[in-house]
Amino acid sequence: xxxxxxxxxxxxxxxxxxxxxxxxxxxxxxxxxxxxxxxxxxxxxxxxxxxxxxxxxxxxxxxxxxxxxxxxxxxxxxxxxxxxxxxxxxxxxxxxxxxxxxxxxxxxxxxxxxxxxxxxxxxxxxxxxxxxxxxxxxxxxxxxxxxxxxxxxxxxxxxxxxxxxxxxxxxxxxxxxxxxxxxxxxxxxxxxxxxxxxxxxxxxxxxxxxxxxxxxxxxxxxxxxxxxxxxxxxxxxxxxxxxxxxxxxxxxxxxxxxxxxxxxxxxxxxxxxxxxxxxxxxxxxxxxxxxxxxxxxxxxxxxxxxxxxxxxxxxxxxxxxxxxxxxxxxxx
Ligand SMILES: Cc1ncc(COP(=O)(O)O)c(C=O)c1O
Numbered sequence: 001x002x003x004x005x006x007x008x009x010x011x012x013x014x015x016x017x018x019x020x021x022x023x024x025x026x027x028x029x030x031x032x033x034x035x036x037x038x039x040x041x042x043x044x045x046x047x048x049x050x051x052x053x054x055x056x057x058x059x060x061x062x063x064x065x066x067x068x069x070x071x072x073x074x075x076x077x078x079x080x081x082x083x084x085x086x087x088x089x090x091x092x093x094x095x096x097x098x099x100x101x102x103x104x105x106x107x108x109x110x111x112x113x114x115x116x117x118x119x120x121x122x123x124x125x126x127x128x129x130x131x132x133x134x135x136x137x138x139x140x141x142x143x144x145x146x147x148x149x150x151x152x153x154x155x156x157x158x159x160x161x162x163x164x165x166x167x168x169x170x171x172x173x174x175x176x177x178x179x180x181x182x183x184x185x186x187x188x189x190x191x192x193x194x195x196x197x198x199x200x201x202x203x204x205x206x207x208x209x210x211x212x213x214x215x216x217x218x219x220x221x222x223x224x225x226x227x228x229x230x231x232x233x234x235x236x237x238x239x240x241x242x243x244x245x246x247x248x249x250x251x252x253x254x255x256x257x258x259x260x261x262x263x264x265x266x267x268x269x270x271x272x273x274x275x276x277x278x279x280x281x282x283x284x285x286x287x288x289x290x291x292x293x294x295x296x297x298x299x300x301x302x303x304x305x306x307x308x309x310x311x312x313x314x315x316x317x318x319x320x321x322x323x324x325x326x327x328x329x330x331x332x
Contacts, residue, residue, distance in 0.1 A: 010022075010272055013272065014272075014274065020273055020274040020276060020305050021271070021272065021273040021274070021304075021305060021306050021310060022271075022272055022273075023269060023270070023271050023272070024269070024270050024271075024272060025058045025059060025062070025063075025268055025269050026268050026269075026270075027062065027063065027066040027268070029247060029266050029267070029268040030058070030063060030066070030067070030245055030246060030247075030268045031066070031067070031070055032266065033244065033245050033246070033247050033265045033266065033268065034047060034049070034067070034072070034241070034245055036263055036264055036265055037228055037239070037241050037244060037245065037263075037265075040228050040229070040231060040234050040263075041228070041234045041235070041239060042234060042235035044237070045234060045235060045236060045237065045238065045239060046073075046074060046237065046238050046239075047072060047074065047238070047239060047241065048074040048075065048076050048094075048096060048221065048238050048239070048240045049063075049064070049067050049072050049074065049075050049076070049241070049245060050075075050076045050077075050098075050224075050240050050241060050242030050245070051063055051064050051067075051075050051076070051077060051082075051086070052076060052077045052078035052079075052082060052098060052242065053078060053082075054082075055246070056242060056243060056246050056248075057269070057311075058246055058268060058269055060077070060082065060085065060086060061085065061086065061089040061091075064086050064089070064091045065089065065090070065091065068091055068092070068093060072093075073093040073094060074093065074094045074095075074096070074238065075091065075093065075094065075095045075096070076095070076096045076097075076098050076240055076242075077095060077096075077097055077098065078097070078098055078099050079097060079099050079105065080097050080105035080108035080109045080112070080114055080116075081105075081108065082097075083095045083097050083108070083109070083112055083114040084108055084111075084112045084114075087112040087113070087114075092143070092144075092145075093144075093145070094115060094145065094146075094183070095112075095114050095115065096114070096115040096116075096117060096151055096183070097109065097114050097115065097116055097117060098117055099117065099161075100117065100119055100153075100161040101116035101117055101118045101119070101123045101127075101150070102123070103122075103123065103126050106123075106126055106127065106130060107130075109127075110127075110130055110131070110134075113142075113145055113147065115149050115150065115151055115183050116150050116151070117150075117151045117152075117153050117161070117186070118150045118151065118152055118153065118171065119152075119153050119155075119161055119162050119163045119171075120163060120171075121170065121171060121174050124150070124171065124174050124175065124178075124180060125174075127148065127150065127180065128178050128180060131147075131148050136148070137179075146181045146183060147181075148180055148181060149180075149181040149182070149183040150175065150180060150181070150182060150183060151182075151183050151184050151185070151186055152168065152171050152172065152175070152182060152184075152185045152186070153185075153186050153187065153188070154168050154185060154186070154187050154206065154209060154210075155187065156187040156201075156202040156203075156205040156206045156209075157190060157198065157201060157202045157205065158187075158188055158189070158190040158202070160188070161188070162187060162188070165205055165208075165209040168185070168209050168210070172185075172213060172218075182213075182218050183219070184218065184219040184220055184221055184237060184238065185210050185213060185218060185219075185220050186220065186221045186222060186240075187202060187205075187206045187222050188222075188224065189202055189203075189222065189223075189224060189226065189227055189232075190202070191226075192223070192224055192225075192226030192227035192230060192232060192250070193225075193226030193229070193230070193249075193250045193251040193253055193255055193256045193259075194226075194251060194253040194255045194256065196230065196232075199226075199227065199230070199232055200232070202222075203222065203232055203233060206220070206222055219236075219237035219238065220236050220237055220238075221233070221236050221237055221238035221239060221240060222236060222239075223236070223239040223240065223241075224239075224240055224241065224242060224250070225241050225242055225243050225244035225245075225250040226250040226251065226256065227239075228241055228244065229244065229250065229256075229259040229260070229263060230259070244260065244263075244265055245268075246267065246268050246269065247260070247265045247266045247267040247268050247269075248260070248265075248267060271306075273304045273305065273306055274305075275302040275303060275304055275305075276303050276304070276305040277302070277303040278300060278301070278302045278303070279300070279301050279302075279303070280298065280299075280300055280301075281295045281298070281299050281300075281301055282295065282298055283295050283296060283297050283298065283299075287301055287332055288317070288332055289314065292317050292318070292332050293332035301332075302322075302324075302329065304322065316331070317331060317332050318330070318331065318332060319331065
């Protein structure tokens with residue numbers, strides 16, 4: 001990237017970063033992407049914004065604060081510690097912890113009023129014991145947040161977290177008998193971006209096993225980004241978009257990439273760097289480790305000072321382009 005561009009647009013960011021490279025996250029783009037995703041949903045369906053893993057690298061606190069200000073009232077993170085970080089930053093609304101609820105995290109879940117994702121009765125009984133020890137009533141609502149609520153997760157085919165479909169009734173019964181509020185029941189899809197048949201099988205299992213509970217008004221959700229883009233589970237009570245919120249494809253399959261583009265989702269993150277050297281090389285000169293590139297004519301090669309420490313892996317060579325004032329330059 002040339003000097004003019006740095007002068008006109010980026011000098012402040014470079015000086016803040018104190019490095020010749022920085023990442024810019026456009027929060028408005030995330031909001032725009034959510035609006036696009038919302039258009040795929042039934043009117044009553046609500047968003048749970050997935051901000052796990054530091055909002056997929058976009059900054060969980062900044063993203064959640066911004067979205068909360070713009071009316072998002074449900075977030076999902078991977079771990080209790082991620083939830084605690086959001087509470088410490090003043091995020092007030094519902095925060096579901098997607099990882100399988102474990103006793104190791106129970107205190108952090110409790111203290112931060114996070115919503116655990118539960119797959120077994122053992123956790124439910126520890127959860128209940130903790131609330132009772134504190135002489136707190138799990139059935140009440142404090143500051144608009146249901147106290148002690150849990151999400152029950154059922155495994156419909158991914159074979160990762162979740163109870164088996166045949167066990168769901170006993171978890172629901174345990175909650176109901178002990179006044180533990182059920183925020184919702186969910187499942188997770190294994191390949192919603194490009195295996196419609198398997199996804200529909202998961203969906204059918206979920207709808208069958210949850211039918212009696214939906215009738216009683218218990219809320220349900222299934223859809224991650226791939227499912228939303230494929231319009232599966234988009235008329236249930238919630239959807240849980242992650243990667244698509246940030247404008248990235250749910251998968252590297254053609255479907256994933258095309259569906260993201262067709263929907264008009266835009267990447268919220270851009271990575272900027274100042275070239276540390278620009279070399280004019282003659283035909284036959286090789287460039288970089290493993291001689292990955294050989295000049296075929298007189299060529300201008302820029303050195304961009306980023307690497308492992310910045311999250312750029314060597315095996316990404318030839319997989320991307322850099323936007324410059326002169327148009328896209330291939331990465332080597
Ligand atoms: C249970 C659950 N729901 C939703 C998501 C969001 O998925 P995606 O980023 O594909 O939208 C995740 C992410 O891993 C997840 O674990």
